[in-house]
Amino acid sequence: MPALDRNYRTSFLRCALLIAAGTTLQFMTGGIDSGFLHYPWGLVLAVNYVYLLILAYSFSSRYRWLRTLWDDRACISSSVTLLLLVIVFGLVRQEGSENGPAGVLGFSSMRSSWIFCIVLFYFMTALGIRSVAELDALFRRIFRRRPFPGFVAVQPFHGIRRAAVTLIHLCVFLILLAGMFGSGDKIRCRLTAHQGVPVGMAMTGDGRSVGLPFVLVLKDFSIDEYPPRLYVYDGKAGVPSREFLSAGEDGAEASVEGWSLRADTVLLSAGKMPADDRYVPSDHVGAMPAVLVSARNEVSGVSRRGWVSCGSHVFGSSSLDLGEGSAVVMPYPQARRYTSEVGISRKDGEEREYVIEVNHPVRIGAWRIYQSGYDTDTGRWSTVSILECVRDPWFPVVRISLWMILVSAAVIAVAAGGSRAAGILSGGVSCKTGNGTFREEGE
């Protein structure tokens, strides 16, 4: 394949040289620390970088080597190289080890390895200049109101598909740009809020304290739980059953591991005194679900009856012995939903109340506060809420780009290809003539 060799050899050689450069830098300096990209330097570099991409496109006709930064061969070779590195990324355990070949090359911390970042940067550059070129071509067509050169017949989806492809190129580039140049601006820290205690500081993953531009007070933490579940624990195998009885109300029944279980009485909030063996309804701190269970062996007919509860940090747990090491047990109920009611005071004096729950973060300027967890030892009685605070000033860029990609991908799914009857492969360029086909000259 002489055409393949001649045209792609230099492109792949360039990728190999970039990998070699990345390897050298990795040996010399270890991984990349993106801290230097904090505001304003990340933004300054991003703006200058985009300006250089526009210049590279503008001068491409004059300087052939600039054209090689974004031609088809550059795009293909950078994609192939990136794909290979991503496969390595997936195969190597990302535990940050510096031992072994993978560790030395930075592959076990791929996100901060020079090799990966340089190849990704090259891919982003080719994509960026290509996006500038396509935008230029698109605007020329729109504002000069000319159809495609050499246009003969109408291909209904062609223009729409072209626009969608251009938009996807541009938006993927913007996402990579925000990811690379915005990495120094992103702050992620954990805030442990105790009920009634104002908090203005949080802790990053590496133990650093971060001052927040607001003060947060946890007013109330609440959990909505799923009904308690009863499992049959097999003492010999040492594992609970796969099936379970969902004890949501009195009379719930199920067959579990050869035992017919019935929840005679379900108390969703109960407690018992140490000397007692029965549970009573209770709202005392530490009250947890308790179920009076009847169990009948479906083979032998043996019956058992007793209280089962997951217990808490105040009340002990109970299980129903079924003999031969088996028992009916109740783990802690699963949380269906947990929410934190918080009061947040900003530096300008504004104070408001918010409700934070999973999948529904609260936004304070460039910060977003996420419900992360709670004190699982006390469960529903937790007076501690663990919140994740994330600062991401590039959020709007990425969000808009993602939505544009969503729309464009949907357009491509519908507009992909052309008429099957006409035999056009994609409704684009075809060297045939005849009904439903057209020729398009190159750029």
Added chain:
Amino acid sequence: MTWEYLIWFGGAASLLWLAGALSGAVSGKIRTAVVLSLAGSFVFSIFIAGMWMSLERPPMRTVGETRLWYSLFLSLTGTAVYTRWRYRWILPFSCVMSVVFLCINLLKPEIHDQSLMPALQSVWFIPHVTVYMFAYAILGAVTLFALYLWLRPSGRCPSDEEMSMCDNLVRIGWSFLTLGMVMGALWAKQAWGDWWTWDPKETWAFATWLGYLLYLHLRPAVGPARQDSGPASGSRMSGTAEYDILFALLVFSFLLLQMCWYGINYLPAAQGISIHTY
């Protein structure tokens, strides 16, 4: 409406989907096929609407409830793709997938109440999973087709029509992969504050996406008719050998897809660190 009625509504929907699939595949009556398939989806959506009213909340909280939406969206997507592309095998394909999830719901009643953890209670959950399932199905189909084109005994070059179907299916599959990835990113930001964390599932999803993207970008260089692409590259290939690269790439990309789908559950590098291993 309760789960006891699922057998009736599901059964009726399945019969209508099957009738639509047979009508499209065997007799080629497009309008009849589409009407029957949509009727099946309508019957199924009545069951979902009934559950919604009796539960007094959207039926999206348990594993069984989400499987209902899989069946519905897979049938609707299959009908939409059939309406657009008229490939006869699409309706039987989506019919089988919808019925599979219906059967899972009927045969495993314990999943009806199996709870969803709070992180999964998001509007993105069902669309994200559904588009990925459809993408996997379409790309699986094109892989089989590519293997046939590549290895058939006659050894002849694929025709324009055959490559057209290959390209269209890859574009549709890749578009759905893109939709799934983007939905996942939007959901992840909402759930835990990061668009992309290079979780092993995400890494392999990106690799799969790149693999099929490479196919789409290599197509302009292969075959007697050029694809819709950007500027002329001057690097067109010719000859039958170049088809080998394309078909090999499709097969390789499908291997990446399978690694993303279930391979990570067994991959040592992903054990204990991927939230997607289940």
